[in-house]
């Protein structure tokens with residue numbers, strides 16, 4: 001998170017009174033993250049996370065996310081569970097925003113993942129995909145290839161403020177991806193934002209996955225490409241083949257990749273890099289006044305995109321003949 005919306009004490013106490021969670025003991029804003037407003041909430045019943053949903057989360061999508069977390073948890077994925085109020089509802093309203101209380105998960109995120117962490121992630125991602133395969137609800141990925149050009153056009157004229165040549169590079173990449181984006185890959189529920197800050201570890205074991213607010217129905221291999229971008233580069237944004245191989249091998253042991261998925265992988269990796277380049281770019285230029293948030297650097301994803309552009313085929317990632 002971040003904190004975009006401040007919650008007044010009286011309002012919070014009144015909100016909490018609609019739950020069976022005992023009295024409010026403390027509530028502190030969390031500085032991590034960039035999308036929603038999150039608070040650590042301690043009540044007589046224990047520790048929770050209070051989330052107020054901000055601009056990128058459509059209220060109409062919240063039942064999808066909340067039902068998905070319940071579905072996955074019932075199939076053994078450790079993820080936050082929405083807490084229902086006395087009327088049996090998980091979704092409420094606080095400080096003028098849609099708001100939800102979820103269970104608190106133990107564990108800590110790894111800032112510099114090692115090979116073993118990438119392997120653990122690959123296995124968990126495949127298990128997540130299998131656990132979500134019978135989830136009945138669908139949600140289109142608004143941040144897939146059709147969404148990127150409209151997103152960029154909101155502030156394309158300022159691209160040179162972020163990096164020289166960025167506008168031409170993004171325009172050319174959009175042309176390429178719109179022409180070559182794979183359409184018929186195996187699909188289902190994907191997390192779509194499984195970055196290191198959304199994965200909790202206890203030692204080398206994954207103890208929980210959080211932040212399902214970009215989850216959607218899309219190609220499984222695209223989710224894997226997002227993870228490869230987020231987990232398998234070093235601090236100087238250089239690709240780490242041993243980490244990529246660990247991620248992909250662990251994933252494929254649980255959910256094998258088809259030849260179409262392998263062939264499409266370099267394109268998916270480019271698309272994933274562009275997606276995060278674009279959202280970071282837009283956020284970089286549009287920090288709301290007064291918000292407690294540190295926008296993430298779009299140039300990190302520019303470097304990753306350039307790497308993927310240079311990949312001749314999937315063998316660069318250790319897969320394919």
Ligand SMILES: Nc1ncnc2c1ncn2[C@@H]1O[C@H](COP(=O)(O)OP(=O)(O)OP(=O)(O)O)[C@@H](O)[C@H]1O
Nearest residue numbers: 001030032033034035036049080103104105210211
């Ligand atoms: N269920 C939970 N249990 C424990 N801590 C949590 C939980 N949910 C969120 N957090 C804490 O709050 C922080 C922000 O949460 P989250 O990643 O969901 O926010 P966000 O704004 O959606 O972030 P992002 O930038 O990753 O999209 C996490 O990094 C974690 O420290």
Ligand SMILES: N[C@@H](CCO)C(=O)O
Nearest residue numbers: 034193195276280296
């Ligand atoms: N994980 C995203 C932020 C949340 O969408 C990023 O690092 O750009």
